[in-house]
Amino acid sequence: MCGLDGILDVLYDYDAVRPALTRETLAAAPRTQWRYRPLLPLPATAALPTAPVGWTPVFDAPPLAARFGLAGVLLKDEGRNPTGSLKDRASSVGAAHAAASACRQITCASTGNAASSLAGMSAQLGLQAFIFVPASVSQAKLTQMLIHGARVFLVRGTYEDAFALSMGASERFGWYNRNSAINPLLVEGKKTAGLEIAEQTGPDLPDVVVVPLGDGCTLAGTWKGLREMHALGLSPRVPRMIGVQASGAAPIAAALAEDRDVTPVPVQTIADGIAVGTPRNWRKALNAVRASGGTIVTVRDEEILDAMRLLAEAVGVWAEPAALAGVAALPVLREAGLVGRSERVLVLLTGHGLKDPAAARGAAGGRAVEIEATAEAVEEALR
Ligand SMILES: *Cc1c(COP(=O)(O)O)cnc(C)c1O
Numbered sequence: 532m533c534g535l536d537g538i539l540d541v542l543y544d545y546d547a548v549r550p551a552l553t554r555e556t557l558a559a560a561p562r563t564q565w566r567y568r569p570l571l572p573l574p575a576t577a578a579l580p581t582a583p584v585g586w587t588p589v590f591d592a593p594p595l596a597a598r599f600g601l602a603g604v605l606l607k608d609e610g611r612n613p614t615g616s617l618k619d620r621a622s623s624v625g626a627a628h629a630a631a632s633a634c635r636q637i638t639c640a641s642t643g644n645a646a647s648s649l650a651g652m653s654a655q656l657g658l659q660a661f662i663f664v665p666a667s668v669s670q671a672k673l674t675q676m677l678i679h680g681a682r683v684f685l686v687r688g689t690y691e692d693a694f695a696l697s698m699g700a701s702e703r704f705g706w707y708n709r710n711s712a713i714n715p716l717l718v719e720g721k722k723t724a725g726l727e728i729a730e731q732t733g734p735d736l737p738d739v740v741v742v743p744l745g746d747g748c749t750l751a752g753t754w755k756g757l758r759e760m761h762a763l764g765l766s767p768r769v770p771r772m773i774g775v776q777a778s779g780a781a782p783i784a785a786a787l788a789e790d791r792d793v794t795p796v797p798v799q800t801i802a803d804g805i806a807v808g809t810p811r812n813w814r815k816a817l818n819a820v821r822a823s824g825g826t827i828v829t830v831r832d833e834e835i836l837d838a839m840r841l842l843a844e845a846v847g848v849w850a851e852p853a854a855l856a857g858v859a860a861l862p863v864l865r866e867a868g869l870v871g872r873s874e875r876v877l878v879l880l881t882g883h884g885l886k887d888p889a890a891a892r893g894a895a896g897g898r899a900v901e902i903e904a905t906a907e908a909v910e911e912a913l914r
Contacts, residue, residue, distance in 0.1 A: 538812060539715040540755075541572050545762050552763060557730065562586045564620055564723035570759060571624060571723075572716050577631040580655040582613035584623045585723050589731040589877070594845040599861045603875035605737055607728060608848055610883030614675055616804075616854070617724060617749060617881040618648035621711050624720030626652040629707035636661060639709040640697035642690050642745070642803045643672035644882055649709050650679035661706060663693040669803065669887040689798075691809045711748040712811025718752040725756020728877060729766035737770055737877040739870055741857035744774035744783055744827060745805035747816030749881065754819035770877070771825040773864065774816060775856040777802045778829040783813045787820065787827050801832045801890045804853025804882060826869055830859040836894035839884070844896060849884030851891075 551569040560566030564585025568575075587609050595604040609617035622645065629637045638661040639649050646662040653660040660681040664673070665688060676683050686693045694710065701708040711717030729736060740757070742750045750772060760766035776784045777800035786793040798808040810816070820827055830838075835852045838859035843849045850858075857878035864870040884891055902908035 538713065538815065541715050541719050543570060543759075545759070549763055552765070554765070564623070564720070564727070567723055567726050570726065572719050573624065573627055574631050577627045578656060579627050580623050580652045582651070582655065584612055584619045585727060587611045587727070589728065592846045595841075595858070595861065598841075598845075599865050600872050601861070601865070601870065601876055602873050603737070604861070605732070605875065605877040606846065606848065607724070607731075607877060607879050608850075609724070609879065609881045610848070610850055610854065614644075614648045614651040614679075615883035615886055616644040616648060617721065617879070618644040619652065620723050621645070621717040621720035621748070621752075622648035622652040622709065625649070625707070625709040625711075625714060625717050626656050626658055628716050629658055629709070630656040632707070634707040635659065636704065637707040637709050638662070638697050638701050640664070640690065640693040642806055643668050644804055644886065645709070645711065646681070646683070647672045647675035647679075647886075650676040650681035654680045658707075661700065663697040663700070665690055665693055669889065671886050671888065690807060691795075694809075710811075712746045718748050718755065718812070718815075721749050721752030722756035722759070724749070724879060725753040725758075726760055727756075728753070729757050729760035732877070734767060735875075736767055738874040739771045739773055739825070739876045741773045741775060741860055741864075741876060741878045743802070743805050743853050743856040743879070743881055744776050744816060745780075745807040745853070746810045747774075747783060747812035749879075750774045751812055751815035751819050753879065754823060769823060772819045772823040773825045773860070773869070774820055774827040775860040776827060776829050777805055777835070777853075777856065778831045780806045780808060781829045782808060783810055783816055784827040784829050786813065787817060800852075802835055802853035802856060803887065803890075804851065805856060806853075828860050828863050828867070828869070830856055830863060834859040834863075839891060839894040840896050843884070843894075848880065849891070850880045851882045851884050851886045854880050854882035854884075
């Protein structure tokens with residue numbers, strides 16, 4: 532059957548993995564997320580997508596550290612994945628697992644990136660992707676889905692409506708279910724972000740890792756990866772995990788603050804990637820935040836747009852609204868005393884700015900004027 536029920540945790544025999552994943556084996560491994568094959572739930576014979584996924588750069592951002600009064604700010608830019616978001620980590624594992632299970636059709640619901648990514652990974656492995664997205668999806672993300680050959684249903688409704696349709700269709704038609712809120716193998720893909728953070732920073736592991744929070748799989752997955760590297764003796768400790776929600780879509784932040792279960796909320800935010808009113812993986816996300824000594828904060832859309840401009844101008848990286856929620860959270864975390872002056876923070880940037888240009892226009896500091904094709908017109912415009 533091409534489906535899986537419940538949000539389970541994939542566990543490994545870490546004693547058996549240890550000899551297969553050492554500093555020596557890693558030194559010779561491919562510079563993609565597939566370097567962690569012993570920690571991924573795929574048969575050894577599974578075909579993988581051609582486009583390299585993962586091993587995205589981690590780099591210092593001194594202008595951000597100076598501005599917010601921190602010992603260091605590290606960025607990990609997931610916008611450099613093949614379809615421009617962290618979702619490629621999960622979609623590649625899901626598509627590879629479907630293909631290895633002889634499933635030829637695969638489905639997901641998405642606010643945009645999971646679908647763009649699934650489309651990109653599926654065709655490479657000979658799968659047909661069936662995608663359910665809200666009709667309000669960003670045009671850039673929709674075009675990605677179509678260029679990679681997906682069949683797309685533009686649902687007149689919310690992400691929750693799209694999710695229900697995708698779940699129903701998976702059951703009815705026997706399509707492989709790539710919804711990471713349901714399929715535990717997808718979190719295993721996302722965890723490679725955490726494995727990489729631990730390996731790439733080595734002994735200089737940051738004190739805090741800040742991650743945008745929608746369904747909760749990215750945060751839970753990143754934390755699982757960081758813990759596994761620690762368990763394997765490849766990382767000195769496990770950082771605090773801080774989740775960031777948009778203030779217009781913050782059911783997990785509210786649950787943490789009030790020490791209760793998550794209840795669904797209506798959503799209103801430009802950060803479509805984290806516009807999730809009914810999160811499916813909130814228990815794992817809350818567990819990661821609590822167990823690591825972290826927290827969850829919220830940022831307003833205006834703060835996200837300010838951070839977009841700052842990141843683009845000071846650091847040269849353009850990320851989409853949801854992707855840079857962690858940057859927008861830095862002043863919030865400093866003012867609330869949740870991160871100390873002597874601490875080093877890694878911010879996970881989850882998707883590229885080109886994915887949603889319309890959302891960015893309000894943030895842009897540059898100016899464009901249309902002119903006649905004459906030198907005089909240039910002088911005139913400069914006056
Ligand atoms: C999906 C997504 C997130 C959040 O991931 P969850 O697993 O839903 O918490 C953050 N940023 C971007 C750009 C995304 O596409």
